[in-house]
Amino acid sequence: MIEIKNFSPSEFDCPSLKGSGGSMRISTLEMLQKARDIYAKPISVTSGFRTKAHNKKVRGVANSKHLTGYAVDLSAVAEQDKRELLKALYAVGFRRFGIMFSAIHVDNDPDAPQSVWRYDAVTDSQGRIIRRATNPKDWALFGTLEKIKAL
Numbered sequence: 001m002i003e004i005k006n007f008s009p010s011e012f013d014c015p016s017l018k019g020s021g022g023s024m025r026i027s028t029l030e031m032l033q034k035a036r037d038i039y040a041k042p043i044s045v046t047s048g049f050r051t052k053a054h055n056k057k058v059r060g061v062a063n064s065k066h067l068t069g070y071a072v073d074l075s076a077v078a079e080q081d082k083r084e085l086l087k088a089l090y091a092v093g094f095r096r097f098g099i100m101f102s103a104i105h106v107d108n109d110p111d112a113p114q115s116v117w118r119y120d121a122v123t124d125s126q127g128r129i130i131r132r133a134t135n136p137k138d139w140a141l142f143g144t145l146e147k148i149k150a151l
Helices: 026-041 052-057 077-092 136-142 147-148
Strands: 045-047 071-075 097-101 103-107 115-118 130-131
Touching: 026 071, 026 077, 045 136, 077 103, 077 136, 077 147, 097 136, 115 147, 136 147
Parallel strands: 097 115
Antiparallel strands: 045 071, 071 103, 097 103
C-alpha cells in the first residue's frame, strides 16, 4: 500500500479483517488524497474495503466496489460539507457517486459506468434503522453528474 499523507491504511480496513485496507486500489487512494488536498479539511472514511461477509451484513450490493478496493464511503452530514466534498471529488476525476443521508459513496472502478444514485432506507428484522434514506433535498441538489460538475 502506498503512503498517503492524510489517511492511515487502517482507516480503510473492513471491521472484520484487520489490515484489509491494504487491498484498496492505489488509484482510489491517490485520487482521494488529491481530493483531500483540494477540500483542505479532514475527511472521515466510514467504509473502505469490505469482505463478502461484511458486505452482506451491511446489505451492500453483490457487486459492491468496496469488495474490489475501488470504493470508499466518506462522512458528510451537512449540505455545505457534501457540496464542497463532491466538488473536490469531481475535480480529481471521480465520476461514480452514491448520495447517502450522512455520507457520500465514491468509487473509480474503470469498468463501471459513470453514475449518481441514492439510497433507500434499510431496516433489520426488528424494524431498527440500519441505513437512512437519502435526504430528498440532497438528491435535488446533487442527484446528477451535471449537478455535481456545476458545483
